[in-house]
Amino acid sequence: MMNDRNALFSQPTLARAVEFIWREAELLDGRDYTAWLNLWDSSGYYVVPIDPHTTDYAASLNYAYDDHEMREKRVQRMTSGFSASAADAARTVRTVSRFTVSSDAADVAQVKSAQVIVAYKRGVATLFAADLTHKLSFASGEPKIVQKVIRLLDSTEALSAIGFLL
Helix, strand or coil: CHHHHHHHHHCHHHHHHHHHHHHHHHHHHCCCHHHHHCCEEEEEEEEEECCCCCCCHHHCCEEEEECHHHHHHHHHHHHHCCCHHHHCCCEEEEEEEEEEEEEEECCEEEEEEEEEEEEEECCEEEEEEEEEEEEEECCCCCCEEEEEEEEECCCCCCCCCCCCCC
C-alpha cells in the first residue's frame, strides 16, 4: 500500500493539485478572500448542495450555487463589515486530506478529498465535515478552479452560520 501511495504522490498533476487545494484552505483560513477569488476560472461554479447525491446542481436546492458574479458578491459581503457574518466571523482551521485524482480531459483534473473545518466563534468550536470535489483546469499553466463542490456530511440537517465555508 505504501508503494502505491508514493507512486500516487509522485504524479505531477496530483502533487500540483494537492498543493493548490492546501493553498486554497490556507487563504480561506486567513480570510484572504480576494486572493481566493483569483484561484477561480471565470466560468467556475462554487456549489454546496443540500441533497448529498445530486449531480444536477442547477436544478437542485443548494446552500450555495455561485458563479463568478455571486462569488464576488459573497466575498464583498464577507469583507464589507456591514453584514453580521462579516462583523462577527468565525475563525477557522481547515484540514484537507484523502486525495484522489482522475481526469476527463487533457488539461482538467478532478480531485476528490475530505475536509474538516473547525470554526471558533464566541467561545464555541463547531465542527464541519465534508467531501470535496475540485475540478481544476491546468490550461493556462497555473491551476484554476472550474468547479468546487462541498458535500457536507450533515447537509440535510438545519445548518446555520455556514457562510464562511467556501
